[in-house]
Amino acid sequence: MTISRRRVWAIARKELQEYRRDITVVAAMAILPVVFLVQPLVQVFTIPVSAAAALRHEHALLYLLGVPVLVPAALAAYSVVGERLQATLEPVLATPISRAELLLGKALAAFVPSICVAYGVFALFVAVVEVLARPEIASAFIQGPELLAQLLFTPLLVVWSIWVGIAVSTRVRDPRTAGQLALLVSLPTVAVTTLVAFNIIPATLPMALVLGAALLLLDLLGWRATSAFIDRERLITAT
Amino acid sequence: MAGSGAPALSVEHLSKHFGRRVAFDDVSFEVQRGEVFGFLGPNGAGKTTTVRTLCTLLAPTSGSATVAGLALVPANGERIRRRIAIMPESPGLYLRLSVLENLRCFADLYEVPSPAARIDHALRAVNLADRARDVCGSLSKGMRQRVALARALLTEPQVLFLDEPTSGLDPAAAREVHELIDELRRRGVTVFLTTHRLAEAERLCDRVAIFNTTMRVVGRPGDLRDRLFRREYAVRTAAPLPEPGRVFDGLPAVEGWRPDGVAGYVLAVSEPAVAVPEVTRALVAVGADVLSIAESRHSLEDVYWALIDQDKLADQSELAGRDKLTGQSKLIGQNKRSGPE
């Protein structure tokens, strides 16, 4: 089976055009990161210098990994139910597009803004801390290995959340339910990143490798499972 | 114009069930290339499900079909979809996107070569070239329908499926869509059109199928009338005939008659060329002043109601184990709701 890039991009482009003009999507993308920035920023500016050494055993930066989990889930949750709402599934499914192309197009459309928002939030946090916090605090907060983990885990988490969001979207009738359900289903993932951030799950190299491998596997399985939901008859009759 | 070669659509004993619910059952028909074929039935008759099945969106439960020269099997899905286009019951436009953005998306999905020219062409065909940059959400229902039609014309489909293209439109908007369909016919596009509007089917279609879960009749609108009803003539006289029975009963070409108004009579005749002069002579012989003798034509609507009412009767008697499909012959001579056209 060959994948037509033109068709994948046609779907991705129109999704991005829709997201851009949907105020609820734009609002969700703006609010979620803010929610995640508040707690670590408050901590940065309230903690006494004497506590900086203790801080080195926490990984506050990793707390921000909630962003690449929740933003794509919220976006992808809209992707099928939104089409159902506008009755656009029927004309799309009547074109020669394959299910892989449709799924890739939708995933790409959620991937691009999610990655931008996630990396944007990290960059903002790092910049604020480096510029405004005291050097002792800044060096405790921002550590090389954590930054690397951040960069590598973000796309893995985004992809996983996209599959979760799309899978939820194919089974649900209205966008609000889809959004809430997708966030709910993503909570266990956020719980894991939070436990790592608070050092309850030890953030060691072996643990990073195990978690990375597990995520990669989940991403591949998620692709398979979600493909099965993109079935013409199933999508058309589940209205 | 109905063309040569293999039919555009050929359907044999096709059925679609949703679990125990029958959407349509044992449907067979053919549509020739270049034909505008009407699929006429009440709401819930299974029209949309038939269109979706022929467009490869639903898998049939049983039976077989050829669509645009290809067998309707899952392996051919993509190839069939390349050859057909559909305008679904609701236009299904991305309302936040402009007309152009909508069409651009579909031109890419169909991998249309030189999309800009093609989009321009399709927009001109539906008289919307000046609205290309409008957001679809701001368009009227009729215009949305036309955008959906433009979308279906981005490729040169071998078969174009139109599912109730005028449902929910006001008469003026519906007329515009009718004119567009006429234009398609002139260009030789094969059209499969579903509708529950009788006048629409009669006006637009070369042939019509009357359909209610299963196929009832197929034919040209005029032929259907003739097949289902015998010829009738309406006679008007200046004054009521004192003894109409004595005038009409003895005439060999008149098979039956009934009064119609004060000084009017409807005659069922076998051979108009014989009957009309015969009737005229008989009326003159009894000293009646004849105002008019005219064929009273049945419309497609009469055919439709005759069949659909029959379905209702059959449904009622289904408890008694009667078969819906029998008794088509009982229709002959039955002419409720007939009227001037």
Ligand SMILES: Nc1ncnc2c1ncn2[C@@H]1O[C@H](COP(=O)(O)OP(=O)(O)O)[C@@H](O)[C@H]1O
């Ligand atoms: N997805 C579905 N699941 C179950 N029944 C369905 C489904 N779609 C249609 N039906 C049933 O099939 C019948 C035909 O529906 P439809 O094809 O929409 O009729 P029409 O388009 O002629 O109004 C109806 O009784 C309808 O309830």
Ligand SMILES: [Mg+2]
């Ligand atoms: Mg319908």
